[in-house]
Amino acid sequence: MESLHELPNIGGILEQKLVQVGIGTPQQLRELGSKEAFLKIRRIDHTACLHMLTALEGAVQGVRKTELSSQVKAELRAFYNSL
Template identity: 40%
Template sequence: MTEPLKMRNIGPKSAAWLRQVGLRTEADLVAVGAVEAFMRVRRAGFKPSLNMLYALEGALQDCHWQDVPEARRAELVAAVEAATAELPPPRGRPAAAPVTTTHHQDEGAMPAPELLDRPGGDD
């Protein structure tokens, strides 16, 4: 059996997200790298921050995420931006219809006064 993902910088929430996108072990993470792991999490609908990207890189380099050099952070961000640009555009979903409130009356209750004044309101 392979060891579950327990690496530096990878907390419970990040580990759960990674598991949900099929990255369950350190070997899985090493195989895809920080950018692809981050993109898988993003494509799955989660909203990872750039701190997660840096944490993934720090985990792979065995250093604290804040110790990832600024130049490497810029490379990672550029790679994520390039990968994001390659994604298909979001599916066009129609805007939700306006929300309306429906009031139901108890049987035998009197209709609201505004309904009595309308034609057909007192049937």
């Protein structure tokens, strides 16, 4: 079974935060989506930043966050700025 830390961009700290908010598997993260996962983390960690959001989206898509399209990055930035 695949674990969270096997996904791109998910290190030990982000994995701990995901587990803290009830997201324990890659499938759960994919089903919830990066924005919802980020909102859950933000409730327990007010320092959660745009870099974390892009890392989560990259993990959902299975790519490094630097490989996200400029359109996706812009959408994530707009979402983050709306919070």
